[in-house]
Amino acid sequence: xxxxxxxxxxxxxxxxxxxxxxxxxxxxxxxxxxxxxxxxxxxxxxxxxxxxxxxxxxxxxxxxxxxxxxxxxxxxxxxxxxxxxxxxxxxxxxxxxxxxxxxxxxxxxxxxxxxxxxxxxxxxxxxxxxxxxxxxxxxxxxxxxxxxxxxxxxxxxxxxxxxxxxxxxxxxxxxxxxxxxxxxxxxxxxxxxxxxxxxxxxxxxxxxxxxxxxxxxxxxxxxxxxxxxxxxxxxxxxxxxxxxxxxxxx
Amino acid sequence: xxxxxxxxxxxxxxxxxxxxxxxxxxxxxxxxxxxxxxxxxxxxxxxxxxxxxxxxxxxxxxxxxxxxxxxxxxxxxxxxxxxxxxxxxxxxxxxxxxxxxxxxxxxxxxxxxxxxxxxxxxxxxxxxxxxxxxxxxxxxxxxxxxxxxxx
Numbered sequence: 001x002x003x004x005x006x007x008x009x010x011x012x013x014x015x016x017x018x019x020x021x022x023x024x025x026x027x028x029x030x031x032x033x034x035x036x037x038x039x040x041x042x043x044x045x046x047x048x049x050x051x052x053x054x055x056x057x058x059x060x061x062x063x064x065x066x067x068x069x070x071x072x073x074x075x076x077x078x079x080x081x082x083x084x085x086x087x088x089x090x091x092x093x094x095x096x097x098x099x100x101x102x103x104x105x106x107x108x109x110x111x112x113x114x115x116x117x118x119x120x121x122x123x124x125x126x127x128x129x130x131x132x133x134x135x136x137x138x139x140x141x142x143x144x145x146x147x148x149x150x151x152x153x154x155x156x157x158x159x160x161x162x163x164x165x166x167x168x169x170x171x172x173x174x175x176x177x178x179x180x181x182x183x184x185x186x187x188x189x190x191x192x193x194x195x196x197x198x199x200x201x202x203x204x205x206x207x208x209x210x211x212x213x214x215x216x217x218x219x220x221x222x223x224x225x226x227x228x229x230x231x232x233x234x235x236x237x238x239x240x241x242x243x244x245x246x247x248x249x250x
Numbered sequence: 251x252x253x254x255x256x257x258x259x260x261x262x263x264x265x266x267x268x269x270x271x272x273x274x275x276x277x278x279x280x281x282x283x284x285x286x287x288x289x290x291x292x293x294x295x296x297x298x299x300x301x302x303x304x305x306x307x308x309x310x311x312x313x314x315x316x317x318x319x320x321x322x323x324x325x326x327x328x329x330x331x332x333x334x335x336x337x338x339x340x341x342x343x344x345x346x347x348x349x350x351x352x353x354x355x356x357x358x359x360x361x362x363x364x365x366x367x368x369x370x371x372x373x374x375x376x377x378x379x380x381x382x383x384x385x386x387x388x389x390x391x392x393x394x395x396x397x398x399x400x401x
Contacts, residue, residue, distance in 0.1 A: 078331075082329050130257075
């Protein structure tokens with residue numbers, strides 16, 4: 001039974017890592033534990049930590065904490081885990097079946113680096129057009145987006161810090177935009193930077209933060225809000241750094 | 251509809267697709283999310299013909315798109331977050347955030363504050379729209395459960 005509870009907690013943990021909201025994870029864990037025969041389940045989750053206490057029908061209690069350090073949005077994994085937790089609640093599954101499905105979800109198919117690389121570039125190019133840039137600006141933005149992605153990819157392996165990553169990305173994007181202006185391909189850096197900012201800014205983080213706050217998960221909401229604010233500041237810092245050092249007129 | 255608006259709608263669509271790839275959304279959900287990205291800005295452009303206040307438009311579009319996301323979540327049996335976060339990408343106020351930053355750099359306090367508050371207004375309108383829609387969905391869920399006696 002304890003092994004089954006362990007699975008319930010692990011499924012919840014992986015859901016949280018792949019981008020589920022806090023109250024959804026709390027609900028899923030509670031439901032799964034109930035399906036496994038828990039008399040009572042107390043779950044408390046914030047974005048970086050989980051505490052789960054399970055009371056078995058014969059009076060034993062079982063508590064576990066998990067520290068959730070990094071998160072990377074992966075909706076395919078979330079979909080598979082969500083499916084698994086639904087199935088567990090609907091019918092009794094054997095331990096082996098659960099393990100198999102769980103591993104399947106963890107090792108789900110991911111897009112190749114090349115495809116991610118191209119889509120990063122496409123996002124930058126598309127949003128340059130979106131905010132009113134012309135075709136030259138969009139083309140430059142496309143290449144800048146690609147270089148930014150490469151930069152994050154290689155430095156992210158060393159730093160492991162989201163905030164530093166965004167700072168670096170903003171620095172690269174701004175310097176390349178200024179260089180393009182200096183060469184004379186474009187007249188203003190605005191559109192290039194806006195296009196590249198779109199994939200960096202914590203718009204999703206901010207929306208999730210406000211949603212968490214409104215649904216009553218105040219601590220998670222505040223944590224996400226602070227994270228979003230720090231990311232926005234680090235983007236601005238990257239931009240300021242280049243603009244000051246370069247001494248270009250804006 | 252002007253050419254600029256059509257370009258905006260199409261590039262918002264491409265942007266949403268790009269984010270769907272980054273977030274590893276596959277199969278039918280990828281199609282649903284991309285269409286969501288397309289209609290979010292289409293709706294915004296149509297609404298802006300009638301309502302000139304941008305935050306209000308953001309709020310309405312966010313409401314509509316979260317309703318779309320909730321429906322897709324039920325049809326495709328996947329968490330709502332998947333659809334909302336990706337379909338609403340064209341509405342992220344990246345442009346106005348950038349100008350906030352640029353004005354701060356120029357030391358232009360008045361315009362900086364104006365733009366900054368405006369950016370916050372847009373973000374708040376977006377979040378509020380999502381919350382209103384998801385709250386209504388939750389109430390409907392509860393009513394259906396009570397009526398069918400599943401509770």
